[in-house]
Amino acid sequence: MATTPNIRPLTPSDWQRYKSIRLRSLENSPDAFGSTFERELTLTDEEWQARVNPALREGLALPLIVEFDGNAVGLACGVIHRADVSVAHVYQMWISPEMRGKGIAKALLAQIKTWAVNMNCKCITLGVTTNNHAAVSLYKSFGFVATGDVEELRAGSALRSQTMVFELTDSYQH
Ligand SMILES: CC(C)(COP(=O)(O)OP(=O)(O)OC[C@H]1O[C@@H](n2cnc3c(N)ncnc32)[C@H](O)[C@@H]1OP(=O)(O)O)[C@@H](O)C(=O)NCCC(=O)NCCS
Incomplete structure (x- = not known):
């Protein structure tokens, strides 16, 4: 039995596991994401597979899953859009309710930060309700x-999203 949650990159063979936890996150936290459970239910198998296939994205994505005792308990994805490769984005951050408050989201951010630094990004950005x-x-x-x-x-939503930025150039100086 694992005693600590394990974070690892998702691979193409994980697509059904990814689909299951992503849909669970949208159902559990509908106000936290720009997308919706209903919208993503319509995605094809190919679309789910593409999301966890770094080869299709030329390495410009880091989809991460958190597992504990064999169960998927968390998710986050780092993405660099080709339109501006100096910026890394964080999407799909979600931790299952029973695993919250244990530092897992912070650990996911740390892994995305390391990746973004290695990809020579100058900042990380995200939107939060x-x-x-x-x-x-x-x-x-x-x-x-x-x-x-x-x-x-x-x-059409009454909810508002705020952009937040983490400057990587500052973090080099510490
Ligand atoms: C937001 C969320 C990802 C946090 O995940 P988590 O693993 O519980 O967060 P961590 O344990 O890593 O917490 C890190 C820090 O976040 C802050 N934090 C986390 N949960 C908090 C809460 N309920 N209230 C206040 N601060 C909180 C604290 O500063 C905490 O640091 P501390 O423990 O040293 O005080 C999780 O609550 C979640 O999945 N929520 C639903 C989906 C969601 O909102 N996703 C974000 C989309 S932008």
């Missing part, structure tokens, strides 16, 4: 700062 106090606290405690205006979380 303004009333999501746990997530806002997480990102602030890691060193992210709010930047820019708030936007609709998704079209």
